[in-house]
Amino acid sequence: MLSRERNRLYLDGWALQPLIDHSLSEKFDCGEDDLNEFFRKDLVSHEKELLTKTFMLILEGAIGTKPVALISFCNDSIRLKDIKESINLPDGKKYPYLPAVKIARIGVRADLCGKGIGSHLLNMTKMLFLKENRTGCRIVTVDAYNKERVLKFYKKNYFDFVTQKDNKNKTRTMFYDLMRTIVPR
Amino acid sequence: MALPIAPTPILEGREASNFLKKLKEEFKHKKPLVSTPKLNQVREMILANAEQGKK
Numbered sequence: 001m002l003s004r005e006r007n008r009l010y011l012d013g014w015a016l017q018p019l020i021d022h023s024l025s026e027k028f029d030c031g032e033d034d035l036n037e038f039f040r041k042d043l044v045s046h047e048k049e050l051l052t053k054t055f056m057l058i059l060e061g062a063i064g065t066k067p068v069a070l071i072s073f074c075n076d077s078i079r080l081k082d083i084k085e086s087i088n089l090p091d092g093k094k095y096p097y098l099p100a101v102k103i104a105r106i107g108v109r110a111d112l113c114g115k116g117i118g119s120h121l122l123n124m125t126k127m128l129f130l131k132e133n134r135t136g137c138r139i140v141t142v143d144a145y146n147k148e149r150v151l152k153f154y155k156k157n158y159f160d161f162v163t164q165k166d167n168k169n170k171t172r173t174m175f176y177d178l179m180r181t182i183v184p185r
Numbered sequence: 186m187a188l189p190i191a192p193t194p195i196l197e198g199r200e201a202s203n204f205l206k207k208l209k210e211e212f213k214h215k216k217p218l219v220s221t222p223k224l225n226q227v228r229e230m231i232l233a234n235a236e237q238g239k240k
Contacts, residue, residue, distance in 0.1 A: 013228065038187035052190070059231050068227070076193050080201035087205075104190045112230070116221030123218040143191045158216045160207065163194050173193055177208055182217045 009128045010060055016071075016124045019043075019054040024067055030107030032145075038105045039070050046072070052104045055128075057121050069108040069121050076102035076141050078162065078175065100139035100175070101129055122157045126181050138178055143171040 008017040019025060025039045039054075046052040052074045056067035078098045087095040103125065108117045129137050142159065144150050146169060159174040166172050196204050 012224070014224075034187050042187050059228055062231055062235055065231060065235055068231070074190060078193060078204070079195045080204065081195055081197040083198065083201040083205070085202060085205050100193070102190070102193065105187075112227055115223040115227045117224070117227060119219040120221045120224055123221070126218065141193050157219050160211070162204065163196060163200055165200075166194065170188070171191055173191070177211060179212055180214070180216050182215045184218060 009124055009131070011120070011124050011127060013060050014068075014120060014124065015058050015060045016055050016121070016128060017058070019056045019067070019070065022047075024056065025054070025070060028067065028070060028107065029110050030069075031110035031113065032107065034145075035105055035107040038072070039107060043072065046104075054105075057117065057124070066109070068112060069106070069117050071106045071121055071125065072104040073125075074102050074104050075135075076100040076139075078139055078141070098138045099136050100141050101137050103140065103142040106142070118153060119157055122176075126176070126178060127183070130178050130181060130183060140176040140178060142174050144174050146170055146172050 008015065010016075022044050025043055028039045029036055030039075043052070043054055047054065052072040054070055054072040057069040057071070058065060058067055077100050080096045083096075087098060089095075106118070106121065108121070125140060129140065140159075141162070142154065144154050144159075146167070151172065151174075154174050157176070158180065159176045161167075162173040162175050
């Protein structure tokens with residue numbers, strides 16, 4: 001069911017792998033202008049500056065087909081200030097932050113929306129960082145568009161709000177604790 | 186221009202405490218991967234399109 005290679009993850013016949021050929025994202029259309037703009041134009045500059053890394057979802061073995069979905073990641077953290085509690089380890093060490101990975105952008109091809117690809121991509125993201133956790137990463141964060149449909153999608157995938165202070169903003173920061181995942185065998 | 190990647194807010198005081206409480210509470214309720222029963226439809230569509238492209 002699940003197999004892994006470096007920077008590549010397979011789950012239930014789908015492959016999540018780094019986007020190497022950037023021409024594959026030049027005509028990507030997920031039906032959302034901001035996301036299209038990022039994947040078509042900004043992605044390359046962000047990668048050159050080592051700010052994000054983009055992966056594509058494809059059907060395993062369907063060589064030469066267009067990406068079904070794209071997802072860009074960057075490093076992140078949840079920092080906690082002015083509190084008595086912290087993240088306590090059994091040996092007594094305390095940490096006022098949690099290392100995280102941020103989903104900088106995620107988009108599913110417009111003609112394939114509503115069929116569970118977004119959830120499958122989030123499932124694969126959870127597995128990628130649980131199983132390929134090279135730097136220590138506890139949390140997945142995302143800046144979700146503040147639209148009912150989008151927030152509902154992330155809630156369905158067990159994401160929750162980091163704060164209530166951003167509820168009037170264009171985007172809301174949401175998080176998922178990787179430690180909650182029941183890992184499939 | 187696409188929106189810049191937003192910084193994740195730093196949580197302070199009570200909000201930070203609430204976040205930790207939520208984290209500890211949710212940790213008790215482990216979750217499986219989300220079920221995606223319609224994925225087979227997508228697989229069939231892609232394979233059919235790829236087959237048509239070959240002809």
